[in-house]
Amino acid sequence: MSKIKRISAFKKEACDECGICLHKCPVLQLPLEEAKEEISRLIEGKESKLALYKCNTCFSCNLYCPKGANPYQLILERWNDLYYKRGAPPLYRFVCPTETPNIWQLLNVFLSPQERKWIHEWMNYVPKPGDKILLVGNYTHLFPFVLGGSQLLSYFKPIDRIDQWEGGAYLYQGGYLDVVQKIARRTKNDFDQWGVKEVVATLDAVEYIFNEVHPKEMGVIHEQHFKNLDEWLLEKLNLNEIPIKKKLNFKVTIHDNCYSKAIEGKYWEPPRKIVEKCGCEIVEMEHNRKDSLCCGFGAGASWVKNIAIPFDIISEGTKKFKEAEETGARALISYCGGCLYLLWATRELLRSKIDIYHVVEVVRLAMGEELPYPEAHVKRAWDIIAIITYQLIISLFQKKFYIKKITYDKKRTTFFPRNHYFLLKAIRILFNSTVIRAMYARIFQCFMPLMKSR
Ligand code: SF4
Numbered sequence: 266m267s268k269i270k271r272i273s274a275f276k277k278e279a280c281d282e283c284g285i286c287l288h289k290c291p292v293l294q295l296p297l298e299e300a301k302e303e304i305s306r307l308i309e310g311k312e313s314k315l316a317l318y319k320c321n322t323c324f325s326c327n328l329y330c331p332k333g334a335n336p337y338q339l340i341l342e343r344w345n346d347l348y349y350k351r352g353a354p355p356l357y358r359f360v361c362p363t364e365t366p367n368i369w370q371l372l373n374v375f376l377s378p379q380e381r382k383w384i385h386e387w388m389n390y391v392p393k394p395g396d397k398i399l400l401v402g403n404y405t406h407l408f409p410f411v412l413g414g415s416q417l418l419s420y421f422k423p424i425d426r427i428d429q430w431e432g433g434a435y436l437y438q439g440g441y442l443d444v445v446q447k448i449a450r451r452t453k454n455d456f457d458q459w460g461v462k463e464v465v466a467t468l469d470a471v472e473y474i475f476n477e478v479h480p481k482e483m484g485v486i487h488e489q490h491f492k493n494l495d496e497w498l499l500e501k502l503n504l505n506e507i508p509i510k511k512k513l514n515f516k517v518t519i520h521d522n523c524y525s526k527a528i529e530g531k532y533w534e535p536p537r538k539i540v541e542k543c544g545c546e547i548v549e550m551e552h553n554r555k556d557s558l559c560c561g562f563g564a565g566a567s568w569v570k571n572i573a574i575p576f577d578i579i580s581e582g583t584k585k586f587k588e589a590e591e592t593g594a595r596a597l598i599s600y601c602g603g604c605l606y607l608l609w610a611t612r613e614l615l616r617s618k619i620d621i622y623h624v625v626e627v628v629r630l631a632m633g634e635e636l637p638y639p640e641a642h643v644k645r646a647w648d649i650i651a652i653i654t655y656q657l658i659i660s661l662f663q664k665k666f667y668i669k670k671i672t673y674d675k676k677r678t679t680f681f682p683r684n685h686y687f688l689l690k691a692i693r694i695l696f697n698s699t700v701i702r703a704m705y706a707r708i709f710q711c712f713m714p715l716m717k718s719r
């Protein structure tokens with residue numbers, strides 16, 4: 266396939282440099298004059314000390330801009346420029362499936378036999394023309410029990426290709442735009458070779474990437490029809506094709522993820538209607554929908570210091586938990602698998618008592634399915650905290666890097682564990698003790714104000 270130039274979604278000609286976007290930004294909240302100067306520096310590609318170092322990629326500024334100029338994508342363009350100058354932070358290897366070690370490779374050490382079986386099936390099935398495929402995706406892979414064993418999977422052929430990188434969704438948020446373009450070409454190749462026509466994505470972010478970003482920004486047009494799982498679930502519930510056996514009577518609050526703001530309104534209502542159909546009552550957080558606060562993930566995008574990344578992420582997540590707990594809801598519902606794993610890790614580190622469910626788990630409970638809740642999530646949260654702790658330690662000895670490969674090598678050596686990871690296992694064994702967990706959470710909380718960069 267020939268190299269096609271990327272198309273910037275920032276509309277320079279529409280922007281009158283009014284500064285409203287960065288003035289209203291829930292993170293920066295710049296005085297208007299300062300906001301005007303900052304946007305002007307960003308447009309001219311001059312040194313920025315604010316947006317590029319503090320933005321948490323929440324998408325909200327696009328909704329605040331009265332001219333529809335897409336200031337968020339201007340920030341992504343400038344991060345893309347910075348990537349060529351400085352590379353990626355060492356800790357970022359963590360979410361790069363072609364680097365070693367990465368979270369999926371390390372998680373293999375902790376998966377249960379049942380989880381291995383599900384993942385093995387999803388990773389190795391080669392789709393055929395006519396299959397309706399469900400993209401399990403990189404983040405839902407981290408807690409396969411959310412989907413595994415459910416009747417819902419009988420409607421699909423579930424596919425788990427870690428080196429599809431969620432279509433590039435999370436790299437896009439970090440401004441790795443040229444890498445996202447390579448991923449767009451790679452995924453097009455996969456879909457065309459398989460000959461599939463219908464693709465359902467577990468993340469609305471991934472559906473958005475395939476439907477909007479690949480064709481409009483990356484110059485890669487897919488032939489397939491993409492839908493997100495919430496849309497599909499709501500259709501089936503409306504048609505009574507998914508039987509609700511018991512109303513849940515939970516009071517819940519909804520976490521709107523960053524990507525849900527990408528097309529105003531499209532992604533916000535389906536998960537709300539789904540949980541209401543399952544018998545839940547919704548109480549909204551102070552910041553919801555277009556003003557929703559980040560789960561914390563986006564805080565890692567504008568990295569300043571490698572060591573600060575986990576502290577920045579959990580620190581941003583703390584604001585979300587405060588708002589969620591203030592609602593008095595029994596549970597916080599996420600409709601994004603990427604947010605879910607961070608929310609669970611944050612919950613454990615903050616010692617919060619609020620329940621956290623994926624919207625799919627709410628449907629499964631209402632269908633009368635048994636879930637390993639909350640044990641499986643708590644265990645996985647500590648697996649992930651152990652992996653992040655381990656990766657943070659080894660990243661102190663690693664250099665910045667560039668993402669060179671998009672696809673695994675044939676032996677998938679970056680997916681299967683390559684050594685015994687004694688240090689990782691030792692950390693994880695320590696976390697089996699509730700006393701150690703409490704101590705670690707306390708130490709993390711004490712260090713957070715000192716280590717975070719924002
Ligand atoms: S991007 Fe929009 S809100 Fe921001 S300065 Fe330009 S016109 Fe104003």
Ligand code: SF4
Nearest residue numbers: 290320321323324326
């Ligand atoms: S994406 Fe969010 S955090 Fe970043 S500048 Fe826009 S509103 Fe602010």
